[in-house]
Amino acid sequence: MKRKIVVDSSASLTRLPGMDYAQVPLSINAGDHVFVDNESLDVRQMLDVLRSYKGRIGTACPAPADWSEAFGDADEVFCVSITSTLSGSYNSAQIAAAEYMENHPSRRVMVVDSLSTGPEMTLIAERIHQLCDQECPFDVIEREISAYKARTHLLFCLRSLHNLSANGRVSPAVAALIGMLGIRLVGHASEQGDLSPTVKARGDRKALAAIVDYFVTRGFDGGRAIIDHCCNPEMAEAVAAAVSTKWPNADIRIREARGLCSYYAEEGGLMIGFEGKEGK
Numbered sequence: 611m612k613r614k615i616v617v618d619s620s621a622s623l624t625r626l627p628g629m630d631y632a633q634v635p636l637s638i639n640a641g642d643h644v645f646v647d648n649e650s651l652d653v654r655q656m657l658d659v660l661r662s663y664k665g666r667i668g669t670a671c672p673a674p675a676d677w678s679e680a681f682g683d684a685d686e687v688f689c690v691s692i693t694s695t696l697s698g699s700y701n702s703a704q705i706a707a708a709e710y711m712e713n714h715p716s717r718r719v720m721v722v723d724s725l726s727t728g729p730e731m732t733l734i735a736e737r738i739h740q741l742c743d744q745e746c747p748f749d750v751i752e753r754e755i756s757a758y759k760a761r762t763h764l765l766f767c768l769r770s771l772h773n774l775s776a777n778g779r780v781s782p783a784v785a786a787l788i789g790m791l792g793i794r795l796v797g798h799a800s801e802q803g804d805l806s807p808t809v810k811a812r813g814d815r816k817a818l819a820a821i822v823d824y825f826v827t828r829g830f831d832g833g834r835a836i837i838d839h840c841c842n843p844e845m846a847e848a849v850a851a852a853v854s855t856k857w858p859n860a861d862i863r864i865r866e867a868r869g870l871c872s873y874y875a876e877e878g879g880l881m882i883g884f885e886g887k888e889g890k
């Protein structure tokens with residue numbers, strides 16, 4: 611029996627070794643420039659082009675056909691999408707899944723709405739991988755993942771909400787929270803899958819303290835954490851150091867955000883996924 615994990619590119623997960631795996635790209639569009647968020651995208655070069663681009667910049671989610679194509683001929687497919695409140699990716703995946711199962715009645719597709727994005731989606735995909743390695747049946751994986759995603763969290767620390775507000779993904783009132791240089795907005799993905807601002811911090815040191823506080827309130831206990839950054843390895847290292855000082859057993863990884871997340875988190879932005887307790 612063939613099993614496959616398919617996620618959209620907002621997970622910033624280009625490869626998943628040891629598993630039949632594919633990512634379905636979103637794209638970032640600026641006039642004639644179309645940046646397809648796949649493994650070969652040069653994120654730095656994209657950011658350079660976008661920085662000097664004067665026109666409207668938009669993003670696009672995958673179409674159902676992009677998801678179906680990624681399913682290949684797997685008997686069981688496990689999809690993880692970016693939160694359905696901010697993107698049509700989940701909807702496309704669901705349409706693809708329904709069609710795939712109608713065309714192949716013996717096959718099954720599970721579509722997980724992560725209610726989140728980036729590193730939290732990666733944690734979910736990696737958990738599915740583990741359960742597949744343990745040869746868990748499809749229904750068990752479905753149950754386990756719905757419990758797991760209730761205890762994983764996403765935290766962000768942003769220097770600008772310009773691109774999120776220009777694309778209608780946050781309200782102007784939220785965007786106005788960061789108007790000044792040196793202000794970082796620390797917040798989290800809410801239970802509904804929305805961006806929820808928590809603290810307006812003045813400077814990195816205060817933002818770092820707010821991040822560690824959030825690990826505590828969400829019940830982090832030295833589990834797995836993934837820190838994605840957009841051109842900000844220093845801050846990512848500082849978070850990793852603070853977390854590992856407080857929880858020496860924590861399993862922490864630092865990654866560079868891929869295209870979609872880099873565009874929305876913007877330069878200096880951090881996105882952190884971690885395992886904690888249930889409740890957002």
Ligand code: X90
Pocket residue numbers: 636669670671693696697698699725726727764766779798799800803804805806870871874875881
């Ligand atoms: O369908 C599309 O065009 C994609 C739209 C995606 C919009 C949101 C991406 C946000 C990425 C920002 C920080 C984390 C926010 C988490 C909220 C759930 C990065």
